[in-house]
Amino acid sequence: GAVVSQHPSWVICKSGTSVKIECRSLDFQATTMFWYRQFPKQSLMLMATSNEGSKATYEQGVEKDKFLINHASLTLSTLTVTSAHPEDSSFYICSARSPGLTYEQYFGPGTRLTVT
Amino acid sequence: GQNIDQPTEMTATEGAIVQINCTYQTSGFNGLFWYQQHAGEAPTFLSYNVLDGLEEKGRFSSFLSRSKGYSYLLLKELQMKDSASYLCAVVRVYSGAGSYQLTFGKGTKLSVIP
Numbered sequence: 001g002a003v004v005s006q007h008p009s010w011v012i013c014k015s016g017t018s019v020k021i022e023c024r025s026l027d028f029q030a031t032t033m034f035w036y037r038q039f040p041k042q043s044l045m046l047m048a049t050s051n052e053g054s055k056a057t058y059e060q061g062v063e064k065d066k067f068l069i070n071h072a073s074l075t076l077s078t079l080t081v082t083s084a085h086p087e088d089s090s091f092y093i094c095s096a097r098s099p100g101l102t103y104e105q106y107f108g109p110g111t112r113l114t115v116t
Numbered sequence: 117g118q119n120i121d122q123p124t125e126m127t128a129t130e131g132a133i134v135q136i137n138c139t140y141q142t143s144g145f146n147g148l149f150w151y152q153q154h155a156g157e158a159p160t161f162l163s164y165n166v167l168d169g170l171e172e173k174g175r176f177s178s179f180l181s182r183s184k185g186y187s188y189l190l191l192k193e194l195q196m197k198d199s200a201s202y203l204c205a206v207v208r209v210y211s212g213a214g215s216y217q218l219t220f221g222k223g224t225k226l227s228v229i230p
Contacts, residue, residue, distance in 0.1 A: 034217075042222060043221055043223050044159070046217055049215075093159075103146065103164070103207045106161075107158035107159050108158055110157065110158050
């Protein structure tokens with residue numbers, strides 16, 4: 001149980017275009033999902049916290065108009081990188097909060113974004 | 117603010133024991149996770165400590181001292197497949213109502229050699 005999937009696993013896009021990444025909890029309902037970004041040899045940096053049915057909470061320095069997050073259902077959150085630039089190239093990982101009274105997060109396999 | 121420190125790299129021999137340390141400073145502390153991450157993959161859960169002391173789970177053990185802001189992950193009987201990055205992540209609770217976030221250290225890249 002507790003599987004989180006991401007799609008696509010990797011994507012290459014041209015500068016100026018938009019890319020949507022999907023994050024799904026496959027066998028549980030996730031009221032809260034998180035989006036992280038990881039640059040090479042760096043740790044995971046939290047970008048935003050996504051709660052189902054409400055607006056996402058963005059971390060300081062993350063542009064909410066550039067990284068659009070939609071958590072429309074209890075099993076799906078999407079991250080859209082708008083007008084992507086090469087500096088947005090990174091490993092994007094989503095996670096879903098475990099059901100129940102626990103702080104554990106289940107991570108998706110990640111999406112490698114390359115902007116050319 | 118928050119500060120989490122762990123060594124950048126470590127090397128150990130197959131079959132040996134290695135200890136990876138993590139020190140932290142944060143407000144609203146409510147536990148510490150250890151995750152394993154292989155290159156290009158998502159982190160996988162290893163342990164969670166919220167009370168002081170040692171938690172043992174097979175070849176892996178994790179220790180926490182809240183008063184010292186210190187944790188370590190102990191790996192015994194190292195295997196080649198244990199070569200990976202090990203991330204400590206601190207739970208910070210804020211604003212009540214179960215709101216929280218994980219703040220990750222930069223990770224320790226462990227290389228297991230024959």
